Amino acid sequence: QKEVEQDPGPLSVPEGAIVSLNCTYSNSAFQYFMWYRQYSRKGPELLMYTYSSGNKEDGRFTAQVDKSSKYISLFIRDSQPSDSATYLCAMTSGRYSSASKIIFGSGTRLSIRP
């Protein structure tokens, strides 16, 4: 079983729709949960992160973590064509990169149709 599972998509939705992206994981030691956005031929950029369980909102983006179910989600409201990208979930157990690796999901390719 992979440590982090993510549906690769592709996911295509019309502009203005609400998008739901999800990941499941198996390692209960994970404490930090992140979402990265990666445009074609570019490196990932950190979009949002959440520590432990709960919700976090930033503009049109909401990240949710349910540690009891080992399930995380990213919601995008009022989706725009510029949101078209690959979204990678990631997680790590520790605060310092020297002590704990970041484990990435395989990414979900999202396309927003105008």
Place this chain on the structure above:
Amino acid sequence: GAVVSQHPSRVICKSGTSVKIECRSLDFQATTMFWYRQFPKKSLMLMATSNEGSKATYEQGVEKDKFLINHASLTLSTLTVTSAHPEDSSFYICSAVPLGDRGIWYEQYFGPGTRLTVT
């Protein structure tokens, strides 16, 4: 700020040759740089951790003699793929952690990646 560049962005080489990929932090000094490999529709896989002035730490299953890493300065790390084969074709991404930071994971800035194709 916090820009990381990679060069080249794309390279095609013949089987058996070596290829060097550079990773530079443009506006900050980096204590640590990481090298990742990304296959299509697959996760980013950490290959190695590079600290300036010391030997790189390789992840299990990564051949250190095949993927040579040199972190010669606080702004430059290089990855050399030696005797490349078609199975080495992949997208290679580096990331850098600013000097003075204790390495908090979110203080990690990614480069744009290098697409390597071995024919």
